[in-house]
Amino acid sequence: MAVAQTPTARRSARDSSSSWRWTDRLGLAFAWFLGLLFLVVTVGIVIYLMVQGIRFVKPEYFVTSPSAGFSESETGGFLDPLIGTLQVTAMAMAIAFPVGLGVGVWLSEYGRPTWLARLTESTVEMLAGTPSIVFALFGVLLFQSPVLAAFSQKNEGIVFGRSFFAAAAMLSLIALPLVVANVREGLQAIPGHVREASYAVGKTKWATTRRVLLPAARPSVVTGAMLGVGRVVGDTAVIILLLGATLRINPAEGFLGEARGTGSTLTSFVFQNAPTGEANQPEKAYAAAFVLLSLVLVLNVVMDFVVRRGRRLTWGS
């Protein structure tokens, strides 16, 4: 019964493309070239940013607020943008996650009437393709209107429509399609017999969804949320239009002042400190980009972990 494990001899001819037509061989060579190019360019950029970041980042940046000034030593750090990033992301996800979850569940488990489901699907798809700058402009429109003026800061009676709340609300639109798509995909990947088994023991649809399906789809749900966080953390246009023109956090007076106040995020900090921005301090931009990139990297690693663990726990294919 012993079968020698000697696949090498057999495999030798497997990848030989020597007898292919030259066009095919050229194509394969091109694929190799592009694959390697992609690898080199991406790794190059990441390493470059890491090196520059480590060169310019200073521990005090994490604890000092940005301030106006002419030299590098006067302009402070990026404490406020860092807090701003965390705050606006948390707020945006607090909106996008429950809404996305609800829409995803409805699409996958209820989805009637059909025309409404179709309409919802294409709307979500369209949202995914809508430029964030359009969301930002809409946010300006929305939060400058007298009805919603209370949500943002006023300055001598003029409503600028800028606040953490406004930015988060519009950023949630960016995260929403990702949450919906992943929740839905996760739920639909669950075989029908799982649902039937649950109905068979007398559970209602809602109970089944909550107790059986959502826990089973958790990896997808988490993935969707993470992807959403990734997009929200990286967005700049909405921040610039809706969060504020200053880099410092500037809470409003009164109830929930933090959420109604203005501020900045790491992305807007990088933008302002790039040579094309108003502050123009490339070293600080590199340092902040480094922090931002590390954040994204950690997010990626966590997501990988969740997906991999999820794959182990759920039904194979």
Place this chain on the structure above:
Amino acid sequence: MATETHHLDAGQRALRSDRRAEFLLGALVVAVLLFVLFLIVFVFREAWPSFRENGLLWFANPDDFDRQVEKIFMSANLLQEPVYEFRAWPIIWSTIVITTLAVSISFVSALFVSVFVVEFAPDWMRRILEPIIRLLASVPSVILGLVGVLVLVPFIGNHIISDDSRREVSYIISLSGYSVLAGVLILSLMIAPLMIAVFVDGLRSVPRNWLEGALGLGVNRWRTFWKIGVRTARPALIAGTVLATARAIGESIMLAMVCGGVGFAPNPKDGLIFFVEPAKPIPAAILQASEELTSPPMRDTIFAMASLLLFSSLFLSFAGWVAKQPMKKYGVRA
């Protein structure tokens, strides 16, 4: 039956809560739809004055794009009639040029890279490439913009643009390195991983036995994969391309940083210089003008630009849907 009536109460209550859940979820969905409808209606409504005042000339070529914007902005402050005259061709043309070039470049490379990753890359390479692609897809555009401004733009300015070409077009525009080329290259790098991610998913889900069927007939692996795999994965190719195109059209920050921000329509008649001429795509124009939202005519103009973007994203998702239809006939799930 006796036991059933006994449980009826609890059952009915569960059923009622079930109905309520469905109702609430449905209401949420309707609310989201209404919100989006609201968004579309309001953006177009705000945009209307600019289109109304300019008519079809809105799409025409202005004498000087940046000066006209200035005029619109100022007209609100002076005690005069608001000026609406706006000709958008340079920013439309910039968007078309940059998007087309970037999408074509990244489509071709993404297709080859994803075929490579799915079928031809050795395991070690695949294990490196896949996380790398995912990472690149999640790098914020402002970071890529920063790299562009600090590395690529100076490189183009110092090494690619010759003094001759600088002189050749100096009467109309100054070349500095902020250019179409910088925008296209970085934009390609930005959207290629998006495409690759979607393409790879699509290619992976091509049924194995279709590929084996072709291999079993003596068609080599390369052709099998292109003829059967890529063909079958066409809906995914379309979906990925639509997604990436939408992202490219809507990219504001990065393009505002590396393209020069000059309201200039790069002229293909200039030959290769075309690629190093500055440009200003619509989203970048909006971003740069966003400080001027306080001026009512300017605000309407900005919303008119935004409505063009919104329209193109509506159009794209529709076009994507149409493009996926023919393959359904052959049993390829879209």
Place this chain on the structure above:
Amino acid sequence: MGFLSPPPVRTLPLTGEEPKVVVPNGNGNGNGFVSAGRKVAPSSLAIDRMAVEDLSIAYGSKVAVDSVSLPIRQGEVLALIGPSGCGKTTLLRSLNRLTELTKTASLKGRITLDGDDIAGFEPTSLRRRVTMVFQQPNPFPMSVFDNVAFVLREQASRRPRKRDLKGQVESALRRAGLWEEVKGDLAHPALRLSGGQQQRLCIARALAANPEVLLLDEPCSALDPQSTKVIEDLIVQLREEVAVVIVTHNLQQAHRIADYVAFMYLGELVEYGPAEQLFGAPRQERTREYISGAFG
């Protein structure tokens, strides 16, 4: 090894010499199973094309084919029979090196085509000569016409025009017994054909490739009696030009069309012999049990 060398009996321990007692396959005697008598006369000329020599295949540590040796001849139809999971498909796939596509599969032993070890072939050129029809119908997601034309287009050095392919496509479809059903609409999506039609399309596709060895993995499992007959007639007719190996669960079918039958059980080749002998007077107890329906 020349074309006309005698069958390599020496490598086949199970065949040995001709059985001493051939139980005639009369009416009502024997094991009672073989009811449908052979309609086809044995082929006049058998040429050795392929030889499987001491072949073992394992998926990881699971052995699927265990030291199998077999000849495959042109002019004779070889049927592989055996219970489900005994390694028939695996053996068949190894003949044109499709097993290599399974990462976990490892293979020991030798397979030759006209005397040359197939491991030395370029897989593509081998698979052109040794073509496979799969157990599950797997038409490509294209039209009926394109399915058959696919391989013709791929084999041509310059892309042929549709008009030039018509004749070949038609004859392949005719031979597979599908022409009458599809001739009205060759642009019909292949995946919208019925299961049986799809299977015949796959056979037509393989025929269009014009192979030297044709491997058929349960080609009639989804077919009605009428189409089954078309395919069986085709196989019998093909055997003069092509070496045919067919896997089947239908013992009557094996008996009707096969010249030689190999019975596999748990990866081993239990018995190999002429159809008459194997069905009429099996030498092995397990074969007897299997063909009398004791298991499988």
